Amino acid sequence: MYHWDFYTVLQSFDLFLIGIWATFIYTVGSIAIGVVVGLLTCFARLSRFPALRILARSYQELFRCTPLLVQILWAYYALPMVLGFSISNTTAGLLTLSLYVGSFYAEIFRGGINAVDKGQREAAAAIGMSGPQSMRYIIMPQAVKKMLPAFINQSVIQVKNTSLLYAISIAELTYMTSVVNSETYRPLESYTLAAIMYFCMLFPLTQIADQFERRMRRSD
Amino acid sequence: MTQTETPIISVRDLTKSFGKLQVLNGIDLDLMPGELLSLIGPSGSGKSTLIRCLNMLEIPTSGMFRFKGLEVRRKFRSEGEQIGVGDLRRRVGMVFQHFNLFPHLTVLQNITKGPLVVLKQDAAEAEATAMTLLDEVGLAEKRDVYPTHLSGGQKQRVAIARALAMKPDVLLLDEVTSALDPELVGEVLQVIRRLAETGMTMVLVTHEMSFAADTASRIIFMEQGRIAETGSPEELLHNPKSERLQNFLARFHA
Ligand SMILES: Nc1ncnc2c1ncn2[C@@H]1O[C@H](COP(=O)(O)OP(=O)(O)O)[C@@H](O)[C@H]1O
Ligand SMILES: [Mg+2]
Numbered sequence: 001m002y003h004w005d006f007y008t009v010l011q012s013f014d015l016f017l018i019g020i021w022a023t024f025i026y027t028v029g030s031i032a033i034g035v036v037v038g039l040l041t042c043f044a045r046l047s048r049f050p051a052l053r054i055l056a057r058s059y060q061e062l063f064r065c066t067p068l069l070v071q072i073l074w075a076y077y078a079l080p081m082v083l084g085f086s087i088s089n090t091t092a093g094l095l096t097l098s099l100y101v102g103s104f105y106a107e108i109f110r111g112g113i114n115a116v117d118k119g120q121r122e123a124a125a126a127i128g129m130s131g132p133q134s135m136r137y138i139i140m141p142q143a144v145k146k147m148l149p150a151f152i153n154q155s156v157i158q159v160k161n162t163s164l165l166y167a168i169s170i171a172e173l174t175y176m177t178s179v180v181n182s183e184t185y186r187p188l189e190s191y192t193l194a195a196i197m198y199f200c201m202l203f204p205l206t207q208i209a210d211q212f213e214r215r216m217r218r219s220d
Numbered sequence: 221m222t223q224t225e226t227p228i229i230s231v232r233d234l235t236k237s238f239g240k241l242q243v244l245n246g247i248d249l250d251l252m253p254g255e256l257l258s259l260i261g262p263s264g265s266g267k268s269t270l271i272r273c274l275n276m277l278e279i280p281t282s283g284m285f286r287f288k289g290l291e292v293r294r295k296f297r298s299e300g301e302q303i304g305v306g307d308l309r310r311r312v313g314m315v316f317q318h319f320n321l322f323p324h325l326t327v328l329q330n331i332t333k334g335p336l337v338v339l340k341q342d343a344a345e346a347e348a349t350a351m352t353l354l355d356e357v358g359l360a361e362k363r364d365v366y367p368t369h370l371s372g373g374q375k376q377r378v379a380i381a382r383a384l385a386m387k388p389d390v391l392l393l394d395e396v397t398s399a400l401d402p403e404l405v406g407e408v409l410q411v412i413r414r415l416a417e418t419g420m421t422m423v424l425v426t427h428e429m430s431f432a433a434d435t436a437s438r439i440i441f442m443e444q445g446r447i448a449e450t451g452s453p454e455e456l457l458h459n460p461k462s463e464r465l466q467n468f469l470a471r472f473h474a
Contacts, residue, residue, distance in 0.1 A: 117320075119316060119320035120320060122277055122316070122320060123322065124322075126275060126309055127313075127386055128334065128386065129334070129337060133337050142322075142323065145324070
């Protein structure tokens with residue numbers, strides 16, 4: 001019978017806290033940048049300029065069709081060779097996570113906008129609204145409601161994806177757990193605790209997403 | 221035609237194609253102030269396309285288009301003597317078959333949004349106008365309700381008020397009672413009838429022949445993208461010349 005010893009592990013709780021904080025910062029930071037990138041990409045894809053559409057599409061496919069871990073490693077180890085100067089693991093990590101999630105957000109935003117009935121755009125045009133006015137006052141408010149569940153789901157995945165920053169030694173929760181493990185030689189307790197912490201962060205978010213989805217189905 | 225009588229809308233040899241499909245084949249039309257023009261014709265004859273061209277919701281493929289004597293340019297903004305699509309649309313109101321109310325806005329907000337955003341009215345003015353209009357269509361007590369909670373007839377009356385809030389010179393109505401339950405048609409027609417009495421210029425696509433006969437100053441019978449016959453209700457509905465129109469009307473008298 002295995003003798004559980006959480007006490008030893010919990011003595012390094014400050015290390016876990018450092019990890020949780022970093023995980024939080026990388027999640028929020030990459031989501032914030034990702035939203036901006038996603039919006040720009042979404043509007044580029046809806047624009048009437050073919051060059052913009054192709055550019056946006058290429059970026060999306062590049063990031064959606066390669067593994068995030070490869071992207072992170074490439075940004076940290078390969079990109080400096082292309083640029084001719086080195087970049088910190090912080091920059092490489094944040095940049096990659098942001099561009100990765102941005103490519104998915106763009107698709108979610110586009111889906112939400114396209115899901116708004118085309119009669120809405122026509123009604124807005126019929127009272128003399130310009131394209132941007134119609135987008136801002138009529139289309140977007142409705143699209144946001146439609147895209148919210150998918151947006152939250154993608155953001156939940158984003159929290160988990162920060163764990164891949166382990167590979168370039170960023171002190172997020174997974175990396176800090178490995179530090180605790182090497183200090184305590186208690187892998188079972190260390191990684192169990194890490195899993196519990198991730199779960200406690202994400203479970204409420206998935207519940208919120210479900211709640212939104214249910215409320216939307218009722219209001220339709 | 222005298223000088224004082226500039227048509228509100230004037231089109232010559234207007235055509236519209238969707239890809240290879242030519243839907244409008246050379247339409248000539250002058251819409252005079254105070255007219256209530258009724259468009260009738262079989263389904264697919266191009267009535268909707270024509271009425272949607274009149275506020276440039278569909279951009280015509282070719283032909284001349286003037287609004288109050290001003291040439292309409294195919295860009296949003298007006299420039300010089302030419303009026304842009306944006307200015308045209310704020311002066312040519314439209315009511316749709318399926319209402320197209322904004323579901324995320326209350327009844328009052330549906331009506332004030334255009335005046336606030338497009339006409340830059342202040343909130344008090346926009347609200348006052350909206351309440352007057354809501355009163356006129358008999359829905360003042362629904363001001364803070366969202367469109368989902370309205371019946372079809374109520375939605376359409378709000379949609380009419382929304383269009384009128386822009387103080388348009390013309391109102392275009394495309395089969396505005398076709399999506400309604402039969403018992404709700406009357407309340408919407410009543411609103412249109414009263415508007416006609418105030419001298420509002422209107423173009424009305426409808427299958428309500430008796431309503432067209434009562435209210436229209438002129439009727440146009442469309443077929444295959446052309447104006448096949450035009451005249452007063454008396455001439456067209458009671459003494460149809462072409463066999464096609466006779467056959468078309470026979471279906472409504474059954
Ligand atoms: N956006 C469009 N794209 C392609 N074809 C269209 C479009 N809108 C209308 N049409 C076609 O144009 C013809 C006339 O349609 P419409 O103007 O709606 O007729 P009506 O209102 O008299 O029934 C129909 O054959 C219809 O299929
Ligand atoms: Mg039609």
